[in-house]
Amino acid sequence: MSRAFTFPGQGSQAVGMGRELAEAFASAREVFEEVNEALGQDLSKLMWEGPQEDLTLTENAQPAIMAVSLAVVRTLEREGGFSLADKAAFVAGHSLGEYSALAAAGSLTIADTARLLKRRGLAMQRAVPVGQGAMAALLGLEFEAAAEVAKEAAQGDVCTAANDNGGGQVVISGTKAAVERAIEIAKTKGAKRSMLLPVSAPFHCSLMKPAAEEMAEALSQVDLKTPAIPLVANVTASRVADPATIRELLVEQVTGMVRWRESVLYMEAQGVTSFVEVGAGKALTGMVKRIAKEAETLSIGTAADVEAFIKTL
Known part of the structure; x- marks a missing residue:
């Protein structure tokens, strides 16, 4: 069975996200603490206690959704001896989830990913006045x-x-x-x-050009390594592993379309028969079921999900 691991985008946030994971696993707690430290913000408190309207702000939702995905990945690694490089053919993420996918594949550190997503959220918010x-x-x-x-x-x-x-x-x-x-x-x-x-803003269109320019500058300042598993990029719907190309595509992604349907079809054509969604919610699992009807789907977002998946390893 060939697996792809997918990472959710904005809209998957909800008050309480990740709390159960943190209570169950020290490895998950470590990830939330790393994100808090990188941002100089108690993001996990906001994630667990709300208010919802503050969590939904793009600048908070983006790093929060990433934090849950990476908390799941690290827990699988520590508790289950899981290696993404051994178990996955591809990683892919929906919009901000592309950053989560790259962090999971070792291309970016969690701290850099958190800071990039905070900046991305702020830049996207600033690009177009509210209401326009x-x-x-x-x-x-x-x-x-x-x-x-x-x-x-x-x-x-x-x-x-x-x-x-x-x-x-x-x-x-x-x-x-x-x-x-x-x-x-x-x-x-x-x-x-x-x-x-x-x-709060019109994402993935030409109005986001100021945000794309800001992300080009931000991405130029981080160390981006070759991922352990190829990424299927949003804007090309095909595999990429070269760090310089990934950097360019992450900038292009701000104004470009998320080609999720084509990305799933590409992975299916490459032999992927199982899609595992990692993190908050099950939005991508629903999408995959509509696109690749023969594929197996699984979502891992809770402590119970993690424990069940480890038993299959």
């Missing part, structure tokens, strides 16, 4: 149809496909007026449902 941008989910339209809706709605503004999540779920991003137009157009094109998403 928006994102919406178009449900029931395949990618090509959704992309046409976005193109028709643009009318001189920015409106583009941001996440191709598969199974007729496409997220669009751009200026608020254009995204609202797209929602209305989608109704006439057969969408089952279209709705604005509760996000």
Whole structure:
């Protein structure tokens, strides 16, 4: 069985995330402490106690989601003698999850990853004044149809496909007026449902260019090693292992589309038969089930999940 390990993106955050792991495993506690120290912030307290609106802020949600994923990975390594390099054919992450995937594969340190994601969250928030941008989910339209809706709605503004999540779920991003137009157009094109998403900025579109420039500077200052397992990159939906190329793709990813459907299909074509989601929530597991219907799926996010997975090693 060939496995890919996947790492969730924004939207997977919830108050209480990671607390049970920290209580059950010293190795998980260490990761949360490393993240707190790197950020100079008691992020784990916010994760475990809330309030939800503060945890949902992009600058907090991004490092928090990464911290849970890496706490799971380190616990598997310490408690189960697990080695990602031996057990995985690929790693992949959805948007910020790409950073988690690289940290899990030894390309970035946890401390550097936490600082990069904090900066990424702040940069994305600053790129567009609140209220000027928006994102919406178009449900029931395949990618090509959704992309046409976005193109028709643009009318001189920015409106583009941001996440191709598969199974007729496409997220669009751009200026608020254009995204609202797209929602209305989608109704006439057969969408089952279209709705604005509760996000504070229009991610993965050209409006994020200032954030991409800031991340280019931030990434130039960190040591990025060759990952122990190839990464399937969001913007190319294919494998990459060269550190210089990974750096470029992480910058491109800020304004580029998350090609998740194509990434899963690529891994399946390379022989992957099992997809393991590592961290908070089960969003990617649901997406994979819609894209690669024959593949096995598993999510590991709780202490019980960790213990069950270790028994299979």
